[in-house]
Amino acid sequence: MGSRATETSQAIRQLPKLKSLLKKYRQLKNMQSGLLQLSELASSVTDMDAFYHALKPLIKTLFVTDSFHIALLNSSDELQLTYCQNLGEIASHQSVDISNWRKSLTGLVLLNQKMAHYSANKIMQLAEADEISLSDSACIDWLGVPLKRGEQVVGVIALQSYDAKLNFSKSDSEILTIIAEQLVKAIDRVRSRELLESSISQRTVTLTEANQQLQREIVERQLAVKAHQVLLNISELTAKSHTIDKFYQALHHEVNKLLPAKNFYIALLSDDKSELEFPYYCDEKLSQPETRALSDGLSEMTIKAGKPILLSDRVLYTLAAQGNVTQCAFTKHYPEHEMPRSWLAAPLTDHGEIFGVIAIQHYQDENAYQSKDLELMRFVSHHIAIEILRQKVQHQALQSHEALEQIINKRTQELQATNLNLRMQIEERRKAEARLYHEAHHDALTQLPNRAMFSDRLTYAMRHLKRHPNHRFAVLFIDLDRFKMINDTLGHHAGDQFLIEISHRLRDCVRDNDILARLGGDEFVVLLDSLQSLDDIEEIASRIITSIAQPFDLDGHTLYSNASIGIAQSRITYKDANEILRDADAAMYQAKSLGRGRYVFFDDSMREKIIASMTLEQELRQAIKSKQFELHYQKISDLTSTKTLGFEVLLRWQHPTKGLLTPSEFLFMAEETGMILDIETWVIEEVCLQLKLWKKSKEYEHAYIGVNLSGRHLIQANQLTKLMGLISINTVEPERLILEFNESAFARHTELALKGLRKLKEFGVKLALDDYGAGLSSFNFLHNYPFEFIKLDRSFIRSLNNNDKNLSLVKALHELGTKFGYRLVAEGIESEAMLQKLQTVGCEFGQGYHISRPAKIVQAKSASNVVAMHRAQQSL
Template identity: 65%
Template sequence: MRESEEKDDLRALRQLPKLKSLLKKYRHVKNIQSGLLQLSELASTVTEMESFYPSLVSLIRSLLASEHFHICLSDAENRLSLTYAHNPHAPAAKSADLSPDCLSQLVFNQAGPLHVNAGQMEQLKVSGKIQEIDPACIDWLGVPLMRGREVIGVIALQSYQGGSVFAERDNQLLQFISDHLVTAIDRVNRRELLELSIKRRTGKLIQTNLELQREIAERQKAVKMHQALLAMSEITAGTHEIDTFYQLLHSEVKGLINADNLYIALLCEDKVWLNFPYYVDEFKAAPKSRKLAGGLTEMVLNKACPVLISSGQLHALSEQNTQQSEPFAYLGIQGRIPKAWLAAPLMEQGKIFGVLAIQDYHNENAYQESDMELIRFVGQHIATAILRKRDLTKNLEHKAELERLVNDRTQELQASNLNLRMQIEERRKAESQLYYDAHHDALTKLANRAMFSDRLTYAIRHLKRHPAYKFSVLFIDLDRFKLINDTLGHHTGDLFLIEIAARLKECVRENDVLARLGGDEFVVLLDAIQSQDDVEDIATRIIERIAQPFELDGQILHSSASIGISLCHNHYQDANEILRDADAAMYQAKSLGRGRYVFFDESMREQLLASMTLEQELRVAINQQQFELHYQKISNLECSQIIGFEALLRWQHPKKGLLTPSEFLFMAEETGMILEIENWVIEEVSRQLLSWQYGSEFDNAFIAVNLSGRHLTQVSQLSKLIDNIRKNIALPQRLILEFNESAFEQHNEQALKGLRKLKALGVKLALDDYGAGLSSLNFLYSYPFEIIKLDRSFVRSLKNNEKNLSVIRALHELGQDFGYRLVAEGIENEDTLQKLHAAGCEFGQGYYLNRPVKIIRDDPSEDDNKHYA
């Protein structure tokens, strides 16, 4: 038994070294595991590399055979630089390991680990792969820092003690450390990028906030300004004493700008003395009235603009908001001198009647240059307030004086009290009559425009408060009234309007408003309607009632009404807008044939805008001379000889291209611009005629120009036309002036006189578009026309209407007796040409013969198609 125990003890003693060795290896492995876990946690929680690198010292000391190490990182150009080094025993190794051809650079270039001892380092130096080595280092281990496949740096260990060399296990541990080092570097980089992004966004938010604060400040300033101006208006409208009035104005100005010291100086009527009705100053008493001298107030009166004195500089602000600055010194100023002074003139219709000034004795920067615009703005409103208060005060004084006189007279004329009361009653009646006259039409006794606008404005406001409320406006225009007025006289016209007013009263309800705007224009405000059917019923009733015959002064008259209707809508803001739309609808009713009603819609507004645009463009075209003339030859139909040309107007529109008269001439006629255009045409034609006077093939040719009838019916325009022809055309017999039948529909006697004056001038006269209208034979023998031009529609009808050939033959025979020639327009084929020639028409023009050209060539053989419009 004892022997067995001894054997067990012996066996245990033999295994004790092995157990100690295993325990040592276990402790080492546990230390490695603990160190690696600590490294992993450190890499995942690092926020700054400056604290991460020193933490590696204790880890490397516990895990590896050396505590001497350094870390190199590459820049954008792949050059290594020392990031961190821990080598207290060999400081010289730092510089050697950072040279361009060092061991760390070798590891970086080959992107793999490198383990060399002192002998191997010497061999690398001898072979030229490295330039310098650390002579104290006996063993060196380096591994690359990898991000994926990219090398971003190197971590290297150095050993300076004999027997302390690195093993493969150290290599693997160092590579593990390098992976966590890269993780830490990337984490810090991401954090820096995140902080940079946050910083930029914070900067943008700060900038946006500053802009919002600035905008809020500006809006608050504008609101403050608006409230102050509103308060000034209320102060002006009040019944305050004059001193209280100025104090209240001062308090409002102080709310806008630093104005503790403020005074108002006003010129007397003689413009020689200055009064100071209001003066508040912390150091000076209110001055008495004085003559104009050389003070600061007089300087503002002379400059007539806002003035700022600050920091020894005088700044003046002109009407064009330009500033002028110059040095300034307070010379001759007695008493305490302000450090900052700001003033603006008080103006009435461009004339200065006073000065508003504020001053500060403590801060020379109390007022800025931007305040000059503010003081000007405030000064304008204060000037208005002072003028209103002055007028109100004068009115009150006059009223008080009048009351005093009335009281005096009342005491003196006590016996005539009854008569005085009768006079007052008569005055009240007169005022009532004046009010009635001011709001009613004198002829028809209907409401006038002022009263109608007032009632319509009330209806619009009522609609804003009560959306279910409905109303409508009827704009009524009488057809043929001008003809009745001109033919039968104004007395009959007045009777006609009175009868119209009576009939309209029969058609509307008691709560409706019927008014006469003027002339033959009436309007109706249909109040509290239920539906559109109610409006149509009343409009139909009006049209039917007015269509019935009128018997006035033994004459039976007929008329009709065109009605434009505008229904209520929330978008209307004032009476003018709804009247405008009803007026537009009325014109649409007239254009559709009169005697009808039309409801307004948005398309009519678009038509009005288009007309306004065309009118504006036409005025620009006249100013910029965008017009040009194209000439169409007029030929002898028998021999094809060219006898003259017709000048055709064209508009070279900058956007729409070349426009013919049908696209814009109606607007020129309507606005009267046609007269200015046609005077230009006469001047252009005169230049063309002048170019033919010297050896040209067309030295005997004439040019025909189509003119508006306004030249004949307006005496002043006829005189201008005659002066233009005399001034520019040497041979007036080569000029043909064409007028169509519309020129003689009205004022035919006056038009006939105008034709005779033009005939006496020497020009030839032509009746244009004959056969398109009434084509009265009266034009052939009563008017001095030498040429009758057949309308193109009449000529075109020859293709299907042979009877018109008989008309042309008759016109040809009459022309031999009355002394005129026939010219056919619009010849477009050979068949029409032959028919016209056979019927006796001598001359013609049209696309079949030739097209209009911009340039007239002397050589008829040259191709005119090159110059077609």
């Protein structure tokens, strides 16, 4: 009995301990169950509001209070209350300015980045120390834990107790820390899902509506080909542009193809529609503005109207939804120095909601844009809006790519059910990629390989040559004659048909293992691979020339062309494909210069000529800048009285290393490059200055100066006007100038050149036909053209030494001159005998070494330059 009583007594003493252990066990079980629920909740809930509401009973189960709140950092790094279970805490946070969130208990936890447990006394101490702002809702006990993503703190979760008997323990801190970890994971998961689903939904809706709108537009009307191409380019910008800045630049370039858009900008509303930002702004007067609050500007006017607007000469034109255009006076105050002469804008909309403006403006021309452009601007702005939204969606999609991959991994089981559909999509994509590859490597017109593909194959052949030195190949560079004439006369459609027929003929001429490509325009290239001998190259080249020489039947017209072929053979020394193409191109130009319709093999001398030509061009440009030219004057005399009629000015180049060069050594390059106009401008200015000096000195005050000019002045647009303006500026005596042109100026543009000569005649200058007798020397020039002097070429004059029959021709020309109003000038008189022969047949004027050698006149501001010229002539 005693032992039983003892056991009973011990059991009674152990009972409180057992109850305590049971209570701890229940608490641990509740905590484990709660944490398991939290983990499942984070994996299953797809909406943050639903997650927060589901978190409330879990908090109540694990802690002594159900008063808690969650605050997260926003995009501006400001702490915002995301969820709060306690109305007092909501009021407390609302009383604290968002910019002063650091002076709150939640802010202290975020700034210190560690757990904090504050009693009521500690809270009062913090408030007295001005570390926090004390709110009306004062709790008894406060526990806060930072929400961390890795090492980065993104927010705070905090518990509040308002019962003096209920305080938080160390275990509460540990449990809340675990909840914080699960909470961050849940927030990331739910936000990723929300962002992904929103992005997918928005993009699907946008693409669906864009497709429907496009179908309606196609049914209603067809835009011009140029507008279609621009809109197609705009739709492709999202795929081509890697950054938003490049996207806007490309967008500007495309709009500029449709309308004058030198001044172009895009303005977008902020999310709360209170500010206007300018992500792209290109203006010739104003720099890119900063983001600003909505005001009374032109952009805001378009946003308020919600319709395309045209401002021209202070009149507003507005395009209604039905297509009607209304107009009214523009009465807003606007700075005159910033006011454009013409301004055209349209709103950017998304599902009928305006989110920005696209605008173009012109500061010089008030008629730069017409009211009919309003409809075009509305149409363009619609497509631009779609592309801007698509660009944003794509940017967001790229940012959430990692989250998307995680979701795809989790939904693998679901995707297995749609595996067949996915394989079909992959096959379609493969076909699309094959089409894109073909388009990127083939010419759209002829379907031949393009430059990119040809370069790849040529590079491969060159690499193969390095591994197999006995391998041989060649490149044929083919250029067609008369292609530009076909385009200009029959139109681009005929030109395209011509190129297609050329491609068919070239295919028939090359072998199966050869590569035929079109580089662009009328240039084709052939890679002849696996050659056995030089005869193979010549055979194919001859076959091509013969085939191209056959007539072409285009739109009822029979046309003829020729092929000039440059051939470059494989060499181990070639470094890349560009070098062999360059040499083949050089050989082709050599073939054209030899008479076209032939082939020429490249040799090193051609490269040397190209280098020499490039060097000459560079030196000639430097000579123009440095004014390395000088003028020599040769006297033109009356052959009977020996009286001086005037002088012919002869151009010389004082080369820094080669000495004095004559025009035959450099003028051909000046003609090819167009630099001849700059040189002749300088010559005109110098000659007019010399006329002024002679006028002051009273010597040669009535003498003429003859200047040789390029035919470009007669056949190029506006060049004749510039020439007459130059003469007017530099002299008041244009009648003392003799402008000399040779027959090449009239060879191709006879009527145009004749009109130019008549304008010069009316302007007052004298006109001379130079080098008559050296070329075709048509009699048409004698009676139809307003020449006052016919200058017989020195080669023709030289023939008089051995051929007296030509004297009869000179006599006949002299007699015709009395009828047609011109006078003869003989060039190249080099002996007394030649002078006497010309005098006997009536030639009136002449020049040459026998009369006077060319001499340089030293420029001076007095009459001493005339004396210097006399002395120079006597010394020669």
